[in-house]
Amino acid sequence: MIRHHRIEARFVTEVPRDLDSGVLYISTEYGTAVHRCCCGCGQEVVTPLTPTDWKLSTHGNTVSLWPSVGNWNLPCRSHYVIRRNRVIEAGPWTQGRIESEIRRDKAAKASYYSQQAAGDASAGAQSTSHDGAQVPEIAGGWLARLLRWLFG
Incomplete structure (x- = not known):
């Protein structure tokens, strides 16, 4: 309460x-x-x-x-x-839901920080889109996925 x-x-x-x-x-x-x-x-x-x-x-x-x-x-x-x-x-959570959220949180952190590390390593890198245009390499997140889908 x-x-x-x-x-x-x-x-x-x-x-x-x-x-x-x-x-x-x-x-x-x-x-x-x-x-x-x-x-x-x-x-x-x-x-x-x-x-x-x-x-x-x-x-x-x-x-x-x-x-x-x-x-x-x-x-x-x-x-x-x-x-x-x-x-x-907010309502109480079961132990199973708590454990599931802990696993999801750890996976989200691992994904985010590995993408950040990859982005730092390739900062300023260029890649070529399907139409031959040079586009900056984007590390991660929803914007990066959208840009890769649009230009990749």
């Missing part, structure tokens, strides 16, 4: 040692958001802001964090979404 139904966004350079409940500390410098679990258990929850983890979006004076926060490693096992500073309780 969720105790904190609203969360205040605070943009900080460094996350403080002592966290206030009901506050989402956001450090863009370190690419992370940290808060005390919204169920009220008091546990610290860290959400890395990376291409393969969470995304933070701002809407005027409010923030949203996506995907949901699933605290599967905490005793409370709380699950919620932060949307426009509101904390919305």
Whole structure:
């Protein structure tokens, strides 16, 4: 059960040692958001802001964090979404669904970072499209797949 139904966004350079409940500390410098679990258990929850983890979006004076926060490693096992500073309780997940998501997450990270490494290795490389035009080599992601489909 969720105790904190609203969360205040605070943009900080460094996350403080002592966290206030009901506050989402956001450090863009370190690419992370940290808060005390919204169920009220008091546990610290860290959400890395990376291409393969969470995304933070701002809407005027409010923030949203996506995907949901699933605290599967905490005793409370709380699950919620932060949307426009509101904390919305989400349904519980089975152990099987949690394990499936962990596998999907690991595969997504492996794919993303291997594509980044390949892109770094071939930076500036050119390839030839089916009509003979030179196009830059693109590492990965949906845009890269679209460009390869269009020009490959």
